[in-house]
Amino acid sequence: VPPVMKDEQHKLSKRNGDASFQDLLAKGYLPEAVINYLALLGWSPETEQEIYTMDELIEHFDVKRISRSPAIFDIDKLTWMNGMYLRAMDLETYHETILPWLKPALKNPDLDTMEIAKILQPRIDKLSDIPEAVDFFNHLMDHALEMYRHKKMKSTPELALKALKEARSVIEGIDDADWTEETVHEKLLDLPKKMGLKNGQVLWPVRTAVTGKQFTPGGAIEIVNILGKEESLRRIDRGIARLEEALAGEDLSA
CATH class of the missing domain: 1.10.8 (Helicase, Ruva Protein; domain 3)
Incomplete structure (x- = not known):
């Protein structure tokens, strides 16, 4: 049986710090994904299928299809496969x-x-x-106000300030008893039409104001819904105040 390699010259070795099965689980990989990936190292099925259940592996495995060449452990491929397993769950x-x-x-x-x-x-x-x-x-992330300038979203700090003020009014106007993702979605998506703007010109500033991050799971609507009315307003107020102060002094580096 050929060895599993970390690269073309070196074998995988716990002594040299390479991850064990338990280490991979501790790093957030699923046991099923690790087993699936390991089964495909040095063995190739007859089809292009890559995601297998244990029963499928047992059914399709054939010792004759074990490669004679060493297999290189690719952590990126394992990470991709792990993501496929996570997304396939109900x-x-x-x-x-x-x-x-x-x-x-x-x-x-x-x-x-x-x-x-x-x-x-x-x-x-x-x-x-x-x-x-x-x-x-947990907390609004520190961020430069230049984040409000987004070429693809056609957003500028000046436009962002206007969008945040309007979004604040809309969010404040949602009754606590009516607070659902559907309501937040409806109210915030109505806003760009009323302002004569594209969706991104309103939703990008809102997402920036309530997260302070370039990349987040979910968009402005989902995040505002999860944060809730009070916390969303508090963060938007902070964004408005910072933009007003910066634009008054033309300093967006803060």
């Missing part, structure tokens, strides 16, 4: 799977973890990515 299973990683990462126990799971599932490839992906729920 939402309930996914939610239960990520809770041991998600709950310790959230400081506010009142946040709806199921709603957070919905926005994480299409975007997270391994469980250890979760803490960094959700850190903005």
